Amino acid sequence: MNDKIWLSSPHMGGNELNYIHEAFDANWVAPLGPNVNGFEEDLEKFLCVDVKVAALSAGTAALHLALIECGVGYGDEVICQSMTFSASANPIAYQGAIPVFVDSEPDTWNMCPVQLREAIRDRFSKGKKPKAIIVVHLYGMPAKMDEILAVAKEFDIPVIEDAAEALGSSYKGQACGTFGRFGVLSFNGNKIITTSGGGALVCHSQADKDKAVFLSTQARDDAPHYQHSHIGYNYRMSNICAGIGRGQMEVLKDRVEARRRMTDFYVALFNDIEGVAVLTEPSADYYSNHWLAAITIDPEVAGKTREELRLAFLEDNIESRPLWKPMHLQPVFADAPYYGGRVAERLFDNGLCLPSGSNLMDAERDRIATVIKKTFSSY
Numbered sequence: 300m301n302d303k304i305w306l307s308s309p310h311m312g313g314n315e316l317n318y319i320h321e322a323f324d325a326n327w328v329a330p331l332g333p334n335v336n337g338f339e340e341d342l343e344k345f346l347c348v349d350v351k352v353a354a355l356s357a358g359t360a361a362l363h364l365a366l367i368e369c370g371v372g373y374g375d376e377v378i379c380q381s382m383t384f385s386a387s388a389n390p391i392a393y394q395g396a397i398p399v400f401v402d403s404e405p406d407t408w409n410m411c412p413v414q415l416r417e418a419i420r421d422r423f424s425k426g427k428k429p430k431a432i433i434v435v436h437l438y439g440m441p442a443k444m445d446e447i448l449a450v451a452k453e454f455d456i457p458v459i460e461d462a463a464e465a466l467g468s469s470y471k472g473q474a475c476g477t478f479g480r481f482g483v484l485s486f487n488g489n490k491i492i493t494t495s496g497g498g499a500l501v502c503h504s505q506a507d508k509d510k511a512v513f514l515s516t517q518a519r520d521d522a523p524h525y526q527h528s529h530i531g532y533n534y535r536m537s538n539i540c541a542g543i544g545r546g547q548m549e550v551l552k553d554r555v556e557a558r559r560r561m562t563d564f565y566v567a568l569f570n571d572i573e574g575v576a577v578l579t580e581p582s583a584d585y586y587s588n589h590w591l592a593a594i595t596i597d598p599e600v601a602g603k604t605r606e607e608l609r610l611a612f613l614e615d616n617i618e619s620r621p622l623w624k625p626m627h628l629q630p631v632f633a634d635a636p637y638y639g640g641r642v643a644e645r646l647f648d649n650g651l652c653l654p655s656g657s658n659l660m661d662a663e664r665d666r667i668a669t670v671i672k673k674t675f676s677s678y
């Protein structure tokens with residue numbers, strides 16, 4: 300059996316262990332310490348906007364805290380992009396709130412601004428004002444932020460940007476994660492950089508960050524004993540994980556370059572295969588980190604389905620994965636309102652994510668190319 304080719308695997312830069320050794324030497328083996336502060340500063344510098352970053356245990360934790368800080372509570376409605384990973388929507392349920400899902404548009408695969416407007420108007424007509432809008436930059440592709448922010452502003456609803464997949468992406472020159480009232484980053488093991496597991500909340504004021512840190516460290520009041528006036532969480536990032544993050548930040552730009560080259564590789568490969576389209580930037584306004592390269596296959600034209608390609612990859616021990624199954628089609632959210640047509644549904648039916656790791660070698664790309672050529676040559 301050939302070695303496994305992963306969709307996206309951790310890719311260390313080399314300096315991670317040095318930061319971890321420093322943490323051990325100083326005995327900062329705790330959810331606070333110099334690496335946590337250093338990692339937050341590295342991220343603030345990288346995002347190139349005047350933001351305050353709170354390092355947390357997961358992107359999901361960051362989304363949860365963003366909802367709390369937006370005042371989302373029991374019975375409230377929160378609008379969420381339907382085409383996404385479940386972690387975008389689950390924190391809405393943690394708060395006892397109700398997700399309202401919105402379809403994608405075909406250019407970026409992200410939230411459709413027209414359907415967003417439609418959803419808000421209809422919720423208003425039912426006497427419900429959504430408390431927040433969660434927009435996602437899927438696979439690193441920036442959403443249509445100008446249009447989405449305009450709708451959000453018109454109805455005065457805060458935007459939470461799920462940039463878990465989009466560190467290193469930008470829209471009109473501004474970093475993804477810095478547009479909304481809050482931005483969310485993830486450093487899970489399969490993301491563009493990793494802390495093994497971790498996330499961050501991007502805030503626009505020190506007060507918002509302070510509140511996130513307070514809530515993420517069990518919400519302890521300022522007293523010599525343990526006193527609590529709020530429900531707290533154990534969501535802070537550990538100083539060990541942050542050490543990995545500091546090492547990863549040193550190579551983030553290289554990782555983005557390598558991922559973008561993977562998408563270029565697929566664009567060239569599928570150039571003369573009819574019926575297959577690679578997700579690429581709709582215009583120069585968009586700069587994607589191309590966390591995962593993704594394609595759609597029109598089976599009528601290509602003569603193959605995405606499932607046939609997935610199984611062909613699997614036979615050669617190569618991992619590929621259908622696109623995220625839209626949340627409005629998930630059993631757990633069957634009762635949630637949905638606005639839109641079948642854009643996300645069709646993407647799910649025909650879409651596939653391909654191996655995209657920044658650590659893939661030429662020999663592995665050759666194996667990938669061979670499977671693709673073999674699969675589509677028989678038609």
Ligand SMILES: *Cc1c(COP(=O)(O)O)cnc(C)c1O
Nearest residue numbers: 357358359384386387463485487
């Ligand atoms: C990975 C991911 C998250 C969750 O981040 P974790 O760090 O794994 O909790 C949220 N949203 C999207 C779109 C993701 O891809």
